[in-house]
Amino acid sequence: MKNLNDTLPELMRRATENLEPESSDLVERGMARGATLRRRRTALVSFSGAAAVLATAGIIVSGSQLFAKDAEPPAASTPTKQSATNTGRVAAKPATLKETQATLTKLLPPRxxxxxxxxxxDGGGHQADLSxxxxxxxxxISLAIRPAIGQSPGCSDQKPGTCVTRPDGSRLTVVKDEFEKRTPGVVYNHIYLVRTGGESISLSSYNGNTVTREGAVTVEKTRxxxxxxxxxxxxxxxxxxWRFPAKPVESTTSEKPQPPSPGASKPAVPVQQTLQTLKSxxxxxxxxxxxxxxxGLPxxxxxxxxxxxxxxxxxxxxxxxxxxAMTVKKCGVEGAxxxxxxxxxxxxxxWDKNSPEYSESRQDKEGVLGNTAAIHFPDGRYITLTSYNAVAxxxxxxxxxxxxxSAEKLLDMAGNKAWKFPGTK
Structure with a gap:
């Protein structure tokens, strides 16, 4: 399900690619990407970002609580023991994609x-979505499993209560019954384990399942x-x-320079003009x-x-x-x-309607909801409009x-030809 856009599974996949946990809110990173979408959740559907988005490299929600009893839980199906890979001795033969699928299926509870x-x-590890x-x-249930890339498994960079360093030196992060920010009613349990050798396993289970609607893949509540x-x-x-995938082969070719922004040759637009257009x-x-x-400039x-x-x-x-600079030209891709x-x-x-602003207890306290609409034009122009049920x-x-x-009205407003898009000329 590579095109699962702006839902928690995709956020978690992207988050675990770098394997360096951060401490920002987990979902609030959705649509904001790059210098052009630098602010907020609504800047790319909006987002800034489930809980970065939702997520960060360790998939950590700042409001999530870690209970000590989950640090050493009972086995899911058959009894297991501390593995050789858990002590850093990775199996000599890397796992194939088929073997990763078979391992996950075998470890599921019989029920x-x-x-x-x-x-x-995905080029850096294996990923799986199972209904x-x-x-x-x-x-x-979503899985992302990756080989060691040399990072330290310590918890020193984590907020208190989100991560524990276990007796064997591995690092475990646990999120329980967390709200999936952009899908009302969907909650998930998540764990992120970094073994002492640097190998990592990310697993999430939802009370929802994937559906395709109007060309977009999302997760909707099913239980x-x-x-x-x-x-x-x-x-x-x-x-x-578990055996881990092979390490990715580093490219010896230099990266291509990023193309200039389509707005580089366009005239700047006074920000007050944008305000007047909004009012109109x-x-x-x-x-x-x-x-x-x-x-506004600069x-x-x-x-x-x-x-x-x-x-x-x-x-x-x-x-x-x-x-x-990076235009979105179809649905089901990052940024759509x-x-x-x-x-x-x-x-x-x-569009998106009545989306909770927070992914944890603050939502119950403050109750902020947002309607959002966004349009990506083929020439690089991008606009998003948001209305909240609050003053901020x-x-x-x-x-x-x-x-x-309403979200539908916001989409109509976004398509108004009165908007002038700001260049950097």
């Missing part, structure tokens, strides 16, 4: 039946709870049956206050925001426009929005049940 399998080599069924509904607990995921990762495309009948702007983007009120409470509305559509003019458009994206409680402007 789980495999309904669908998707495995692939499981125990009679209570389908549940997705009350994930099929596998964090303890069971840890037991699977601890098994001595707002639905009629709204009270507008507190206009603000960001970006930055390569313009952003503007206002508070609007339709009589049901204040709602923060923001626009972000830029030219992207949720609920994605490839339009006749070649643009890639999508973060740091304040909700002021109304839902955002003032």
């Amino acid at each position: 789980l039946k495999v309904a669908k399998v998707n495995v692939w080599d 499981l069924n125990d009679g209570k509904g389908l549940s997705l 009350a709870a994930p099929a596998l607990t964090a303890a069971e995921l840890t037991a699977i990762a601890d098994s001595d049956l 495309v707002l639905p009629k009948g709204l009270q507008v206050s507190q206009p603000k702007t960001r970006g 930055a390569d983007y313009n952003a503007a925001s206002v508070l609007v009120n339709d009589g049901k409470g204040l709602s923060y509305v923001e626009v972000f426009i830029t030219y992207q 929005p949720n609920h994605c559509t490839l339009r006749a003019d070649g643009s890639v458009a999508g 994206e973060k740091g304040s409680k909700h002021t109304r049940p839902k955002p003032a402007i």
Whole structure:
């Protein structure tokens, strides 16, 4: 499922590629990528980023809690022992993709039946998505397994409570019953194990399964709870049956220089002009206050925001426009929005509605939701519009049940021909 965009499985895959855990929020990194999308969750569907996004290289949610009883859980199926690879002695013969799939399937508890399998080599390790069924509904489990690349398995760079260094020197991170930020109702259990030799295993279990809708692959809720607990995921990762993929071969060719931004030859647009355009495309009948702007030269983007009120409470509305060096030309790839559509003019458009702003307990306290729309034009232009049910994206409680402007209306506003995109000329 390589094209699983902006969902937790893909975030976790990308996160484990570098194998260097960070301490940022886990999902808040979705769509913001590169210098052109440098701010926030909504900048590339929005995101800035499940919980970086959701994720970071260790897939760590800052609000997640690690319970000591999960550090040494019972076995998931058959009893296992500390493996030779867990002490750094990796099997001489690397595992094939088929062998990785077989190992994961063998280690699943007997109550789980495999309904669908998707495995692939991402160039740095093996990944797998399995749809499981125990009679209570389908549940997705995602695996990313990678060979050692020389990193230290210590927990010194982690926030307290998210990671433990175990007696054998391995590092274990556990996330339990965490909300998947961009898919209402979906929760997951996640573990990330780095063995003493540097090999890593990332496993996640969801109370949802993958679906394809309007050209986009996402995870939707299919059951009350994930099929596998964090303890069971840890037991699977601890098994001595694992053999690790071969190390990737380093390229001897120099990387090609990045192409110049499509906006390099375009004239700059005053950020105040962007603000005025935002006001002009707002639905009629709204009270507008507190206009603000960001970006403008020498930055390569313009952003503007206002508070609007339709009589049901204040709602923060923001626009972000830029030219992207790496253009998005189809759905189902990194950077493509949720609920994605490839339009006749070649643009890639999508939306997301009532998306929780936080992935942990802050969401229950503050209740901030966002509607977002985004369009990637084939010439590199990119625009995203967001409306919140609060007076700010973060740091304040909700002021109304839902955002003032619907996702569908935001998409209509984003396609207005009045927008002028800022170049860097």
